[in-house]
Structures are given as C-alpha cells and as structure tokens.
Amino acid sequence: MPTDATTQTSGMGPPGRRDVILQLLRASSEPRSIASVADELGVHPNTVRFHIDALARAGRVEQALGNSPGRGRPPILFRASRRMDPTGPTNYRLLASILTEYVAGRPDAAGIAAQLGRSTSAALMPSSAQGRAPSKTRAITELVELLAELGFEPEPADGPRTREIRLRHCPFQKLAEQHSEVICSVHLGLMQGALSAMRAPVTVDRLDPFVEPDLCVARLGRAPSLDRASS
Structure with missing residues (x-):
C-alpha cells in the first residue's frame, strides 16, 4: 500500500x-x-x-x-535520548485505511462517520469563533476559511445568497474513491459541526461528491433550530 x-x-x-x-x-x-x-x-x-x-x-x-x-x-x-524519533517514518494513510475499513463495516457507517466528523470539528475552530452566532455570510466565510486550511480548496462564497460551497480538492481522495459513504460523511459532519459550534443560522444539508472529476458540492440550508422556531 x-x-x-x-x-x-x-x-x-x-x-x-x-x-x-x-x-x-x-x-x-x-x-x-x-x-x-x-x-x-x-x-x-x-x-x-x-x-x-x-x-x-x-x-x-x-x-x-x-x-x-x-x-x-x-x-x-x-x-x-531514550525515546522514539518524532521525525521518523510515518504512515498515517495506513491508519486512516484501517479506521475507514472498520467504520465501513458497521451497519450505520454513514451515521457513525458523520458523528465522528461533528465531534471533531469544534476542536478545529478557533475559540473566538465558537458560540458567537454570526450572520449567515460571516459563518459561511469562516467555514470556507476552515475548509481551505484543511486542504479542500473551496471556491469563494458567492455573497449572502450562497446556497452551496464548491470544493475543488479532496484531501482523502484515494479513500473517498474506495469508501465515499464513510469519508464524505466525515466531511459532512465536519462542516455541520463547525457551523453548529459557531451557532450559525446555516448548516450543510448534504455533500454531493465528485459531481465533476474535480468538484464536490456542499449544499447549504437553514440550521435546524431556525426551522423548528419558524414551524
């Protein structure tokens, strides 16, 4: 491998x-x-x-x-020094493959993967951005900035009427091609969790992978709390 x-x-x-x-x-x-x-x-x-x-x-x-x-x-x-070399050989891809294979074998693989993403995303957000309840535009901008740091190469958001975030790179492409249900669900959970940590008025309803060879699309929607409040 x-x-x-x-x-x-x-x-x-x-x-x-x-x-x-x-x-x-x-x-x-x-x-x-x-x-x-x-x-x-x-x-x-x-x-x-x-x-x-x-x-x-x-x-x-x-x-x-x-x-x-x-x-x-x-x-x-x-x-x-009596310790292992922190700069020595690494093989995180093997670890990622092992964990992905394990989750893929669970009955609710997509749900588990999305929850893993949501539980991790808060730690990726700066403390200054958490719980601030920003505007939709600001929340999307901060999410795009986070996705850029993580290597997704997102296109800039198209103003306050933005309904999607277009991603031009998948940092786990090889694994996503083999287990898209797991990897894409992790990515979906990451985005949902980041927006939830901000208390943003917007969420990511779904992630459409590889709609083009070099494009995945995150579809945006109203945050669930706002939907409940308006019903």
Missing part, C-alpha cells in the same frame, strides 16, 4: 555521519564527550559538535554532566 508523502524511507544506502554519531551514543553505556566521539571517528571535534547540536535540537540527543576530577566545571557529555 502506498504511504504518506511524509513517509521517509530508511535503510537505503550507508548511514550519514549524523546517523553514525547517534548510533555511537546509543551503543555507549555511558554519556560521551564530543572529543571522544571525534577521536573514534577520526574527524575534527567541531564536525561532531555541529551534528550533535542538530541532534539535540531534534530531541534525539541530550546533555549530561560528567564527574569533574577537581575544581571547575564538570565536563559536558552527551547521550542518546
């Missing part, structure tokens, strides 16, 4: 000097000085210092104070 664009490939060719330094620190039972690592590698201490500084900034290496044989400052030593 293809992996994320951010997935890094390891084991392809010899390790670089930075990797060698990290391996030496990992293999050592005690923290090591820059000078001792430089001596073992046969390079200048400044070269080792450059790479160790970069490893420390990435959280891969940490400082430790050595024992001073007399007066004065104890020597600064370094050891490998």
Whole structure:
C-alpha cells in the first residue's frame, strides 16, 4: 500500500555521519564527550559538535554532566535520548485505511462517520469563533476559511445568497474513491459541526461528491433550530 508523502524511507544506502554519531551514543553505556566521539571517528571535534547540536535540537540527543576530577566545571557529555524519533517514518494513510475499513463495516457507517466528523470539528475552530452566532455570510466565510486550511480548496462564497460551497480538492481522495459513504460523511459532519459550534443560522444539508472529476458540492440550508422556531 502506498504511504504518506511524509513517509521517509530508511535503510537505503550507508548511514550519514549524523546517523553514525547517534548510533555511537546509543551503543555507549555511558554519556560521551564530543572529543571522544571525534577521536573514534577520526574527524575534527567541531564536525561532531555541529551534528550533535542538530541532534539535540531534534530531541534525539541530550546533555549530561560528567564527574569533574577537581575544581571547575564538570565536563559536558552527551547521550542518546531514550525515546522514539518524532521525525521518523510515518504512515498515517495506513491508519486512516484501517479506521475507514472498520467504520465501513458497521451497519450505520454513514451515521457513525458523520458523528465522528461533528465531534471533531469544534476542536478545529478557533475559540473566538465558537458560540458567537454570526450572520449567515460571516459563518459561511469562516467555514470556507476552515475548509481551505484543511486542504479542500473551496471556491469563494458567492455573497449572502450562497446556497452551496464548491470544493475543488479532496484531501482523502484515494479513500473517498474506495469508501465515499464513510469519508464524505466525515466531511459532512465536519462542516455541520463547525457551523453548529459557531451557532450559525446555516448548516450543510448534504455533500454531493465528485459531481465533476474535480468538484464536490456542499449544499447549504437553514440550521435546524431556525426551522423548528419558524414551524
């Protein structure tokens, strides 16, 4: 299965000097000085210092104070951090596929997916936008801004009479092609939840996927609370 664009490939060719330094620190039972690592590698201490500084900034290496044989400052030593590499290979697409396959097998897959989207969307909205009860125009503008941040490439809204939001990209296109019921329902729930968190007078009634090869359309309607109040 293809992996994320951010997935890094390891084991392809010899390790670089930075990797060698990290391996030496990992293999050592005690923290090591820059000078001792430089001596073992046969390079200048400044070269080792450059790479160790970069490893420390990435959280891969940490400082430790050595024992001073007399007066004065104890020597600064370094050891490998005992944690997994936060910048290492990732495969979120595999995780997304596993979760999507699981939801797709449930009896009410679309309903579950929409609820997941709604429960997540409030956390995506800035706190300043939540519960503010904006106008329809402002609510749609803020929803379009959120969708743009999430990678949907929405077209600008067409004024206060807007009845739809046109989306020119699906950030989960491969999964949507395989399980549109689940992925599109998640997207629908996200939009509904965002508008609900704003207490907007508008909602998204439905999402029509791939009405054109490069276009999905979110159809807008009155928020349910307004419908109930007017009935």
